[in-house]
Amino acid sequence: MAQNIYDNEGFFAQYSKLPRSVEGLSAAPEWPALRAMLPDLHGKRIIDLGCGFGRFCRWARENGAAEVRGIDVSEKMLERAESETRDSHITYVRTDMEHLELPAASFDVAYSSLAFHYLEDFGRLAKTVHQALTAGGQLVFSIEHPLYTAPSEPKFVTDAAGRAIWPLDGYLDQGPRRTDWLAKGVIKHHRTVATYFNSLANAGFTISHLDEWGPTPEHIAAHPDWADDHQRPPFLLMSARR
Amino acid sequence: MAQNIYDNEGFFAQYSKLPRSVEGLSAAPEWPALRAMLPDLHGKRIIDLGCGFGRFCRWARENGAAEVRGIDVSEKMLERAESETRDSHITYVRTDMEHLELPAASFDVAYSSLAFHYLEDFGRLAKTVHQALTAGGQLVFSIEHPLYTAPSEPKFVTDAAGRAIWPLDGYLDQGPRRTDWLAKGVIKHHRTVATYFNSLANAGFTISHLDEWGPTPEHIAAHPDWADDHQRPPFLLMSARR
Numbered sequence: 001m002a003q004n005i006y007d008n009e010g011f012f013a014q015y016s017k018l019p020r021s022v023e024g025l026s027a028a029p030e031w032p033a034l035r036a037m038l039p040d041l042h043g044k045r046i047i048d049l050g051c052g053f054g055r056f057c058r059w060a061r062e063n064g065a066a067e068v069r070g071i072d073v074s075e076k077m078l079e080r081a082e083s084e085t086r087d088s089h090i091t092y093v094r095t096d097m098e099h100l101e102l103p104a105a106s107f108d109v110a111y112s113s114l115a116f117h118y119l120e121d122f123g124r125l126a127k128t129v130h131q132a133l134t135a136g137g138q139l140v141f142s143i144e145h146p147l148y149t150a151p152s153e154p155k156f157v158t159d160a161a162g163r164a165i166w167p168l169d170g171y172l173d174q175g176p177r178r179t180d181w182l183a184k185g186v187i188k189h190h191r192t193v194a195t196y197f198n199s200l201a202n203a204g205f206t207i208s209h210l211d212e213w214g215p216t217p218e219h220i221a222a223h224p225d226w227a228d229d230h231q232r233p234p235f236l237l238m239s240a241r242r
Numbered sequence: 243m244a245q246n247i248y249d250n251e252g253f254f255a256q257y258s259k260l261p262r263s264v265e266g267l268s269a270a271p272e273w274p275a276l277r278a279m280l281p282d283l284h285g286k287r288i289i290d291l292g293c294g295f296g297r298f299c300r301w302a303r304e305n306g307a308a309e310v311r312g313i314d315v316s317e318k319m320l321e322r323a324e325s326e327t328r329d330s331h332i333t334y335v336r337t338d339m340e341h342l343e344l345p346a347a348s349f350d351v352a353y354s355s356l357a358f359h360y361l362e363d364f365g366r367l368a369k370t371v372h373q374a375l376t377a378g379g380q381l382v383f384s385i386e387h388p389l390y391t392a393p394s395e396p397k398f399v400t401d402a403a404g405r406a407i408w409p410l411d412g413y414l415d416q417g418p419r420r421t422d423w424l425a426k427g428v429i430k431h432h433r434t435v436a437t438y439f440n441s442l443a444n445a446g447f448t449i450s451h452l453d454e455w456g457p458t459p460e461h462i463a464a465h466p467d468w469a470d471d472h473q474r475p476p477f478l479l480m481s482a483r484r
Contacts, residue, residue, distance in 0.1 A: 147389075147410065147413065157401040157402065157405075157407060158401075158402070159399040159400075159401070160399065160400070163399075163409070163411060165399060165401070165407050165411060166410045166411075167401065167405070168389065168407070168408045168410050168473055168474055169407065169408075169473050170472070170473065171389065171454075171456075171472075171473060171474055171475065172454070172456040172471075172472045172473075172475055173472065192454050193435055193452065193454065194453055197449075197451075197452045198451060198452060201450060201451060206448055207439075207449060208443060209439075209440060209443060210435065210436040210439045210440060211436055212413075212414070212434050212435065212436045214413075214414040229414075230412070230413075230414045231410055231412060231413060231414075233413065233414055
């Protein structure tokens with residue numbers, strides 16, 4: 001069983017207070033960049049890997065999707081997703097993504113927002129998703145950027161000149177990182193950009209677009225605490241085609 | 243005219259003393275990773291973009307290439323390349339890669355080692371190379387890794403705990419960086435991984451493999467000064483297909 005931090009009471013309470021939890025997709029600064037990678041969803045069958053409160057599932061239906069399946073490992077997240085959804089074309093399934101199995105050629109679009117860095121075995125997932133997509137089907141996802149997950153201690157350090165420096169002290173050391181984000185001891189799995197890329201390519205995907213989300217000057221003016229994200233972008237976005 | 247630092251006397255003298263200049267390809271630690279991305283060269287027409295002393299050009303012919311063209315902006319590099327080459331199937335042409343023009347479908351493989359980070363306009367070059375390749379033709383290249391070219395001052399800083407930290411203070415600030423590598427004021431152009439990737443994709447390439455070269459424990463045991471490269475890999479390698 002994979003880590004299920006979202007069913008930790010304290011984590012869930014904190015997570016529920018994040019702007020993106022309260023206000024939805026529009027409060028996620030990277031959402032416009034991720035949305036821009038999506039194909040037209042009209043008539044498509046969609047799977048959302050790590051659907052959380054089901055916000056993207058409902059957005060997909062509002063934007064023409066025929067059927068949407070949301071999967072998540074967290075019972076609490078899915079309870080809330082169910083309670084906020086009145087749509088028989090959206091189904092939620094509790095599944096541990098680490099052991100996910102999907103029927104062949106059953107979806108046109110696979111989507112995932114900020115979930116894959118919790119997975120230990122991304123190569124297995126890439127293969128599972130690839131065979132579950134129809135020919136020409138697309139996988140669009142975001143992850144915490146490897147520059148963000150690399151450090152052994154992920155917090156800025158100050159150099160002799162007083163500059164805040166992101167401590168990139170183990171980019172090539174792939175493996176688990178223990179962080180204290182919203183709760184103590186959350187485990188994320190650091191992988192390099194090349195490992196994400198080659199896992200997809202080995203599964204049979206053609207990777208079509210990359211984005212390293214960072215704030216624009218307008219973003220920074222509105223949210224000065226995002227200025228640091230210009231130093232190491234927090235999110236990596238990828239689009240790949242079967 | 244692009245910067246032509248290799249014709250600077252001091253730079254050239256220093257460059258000529260580097261292990262890879264004295265001993266050739268085998269002294270470049272990333273060479274086995276780059277070589278592994280190359281297709282079988284038998285009967286192929288090859289172009290080497292930034293050929294320097296012509297070492298790869300000669301290696302390509304020894305490995306079956308039919309015709310090899312080496313281009314470089316540096317007169318001194320090409321003089322030395324010519325003096326070390328006795329092979330009518332290798333031709334050297336002095337060209338500024340920033341304004342390169344190539345006939346359509348005239349090469350099967352394009353190769354470049356550690357040259358593209360000197361270019362201001364990588365998008366133009368990607369298009370030029372794409373149309374110059376035959377269908378199914380391949381571009382294989384290495385660059386200084388964007389993690390390496392990002393900092394405004396590219397040297398390790400020491401944090402309060404005495405750790406050496408790579409100062410990743412402007413990953414998303416793309417543009418020129420002035421460095422003092424072998425000579426004062428060498429200009430390199432920092433681009434993100436996504437910019438390299440998307441420039442190739444926009445030119446029509448399908449990117450098939452990425453590598454972020456870093457030393458193995460055996461490398462580090464043999465060259466302890468390479469241990470830092472585990473923190474930020476010095477080279478990014480890419481393979482793309484027309």
